[in-house]
Amino acid sequence: MNESEFRLRLEIDDTVLQIWIKQGWLVPETTDGGPHFRDADLARGKLILDLVNAMGVNEAGVDLVMDLVDQLHGLRATLRDLTDAVCHQNPDVQEHILSELYRLERQSRR
Missing domain, CATH: 1.10.1660 (Multidrug-efflux Transporter Regulator; Chain: A; Domain 2)
Incomplete structure (x- = not known):
């Protein structure tokens, strides 16, 4: 527009x-x-x-919020790219990545 x-x-x-x-x-x-x-x-x-x-x-607050919004969108794009890259890997590599993610998740709950 x-x-x-x-x-x-x-x-x-x-x-x-x-x-x-x-x-x-x-x-x-x-x-x-x-x-x-x-x-x-x-x-x-x-x-x-x-x-x-x-x-x-105020203006400084809007600056901060808009910067955080931009960072969030950037991180989402990076995560989407990473997910696509993982999906193009062999199934055994995908399984290894998932098991590592689950391990890290369990570790962070402690």
């Missing part, structure tokens, strides 16, 4: 959007027609609005 549609859907003005982009909370795709916002950007915008308006989180 373009910038105008994005602002309309979130009911924010241009100044707010520019601050969010400057802070790095949103990183729209750059196209010949200007910035392009994805559904993920819209979800991030809604989260920012909830943090600021509903929860009263």
Whole structure:
């Protein structure tokens, strides 16, 4: 979606959007027609609005939350890649990895 549609859907003005982009909370795709916002950007915008308006989180808090969200997404992508890599291994290697995971899980419960 373009910038105008994005602002309309979130009911924010241009100044707010520019601050969010400057802070790095949103990183729209750059196209010949200007910035392009994805559904993920819209979800991030809604989260920012909830943090600021509903929860009263300040700018530093939003920075922290958005950084943690980005880390979480990065870890999920890494885990997905690792899972795919394990699935492409021989069954005996897969079984060895699973048994090691179970061992570590039991150990961490102690």
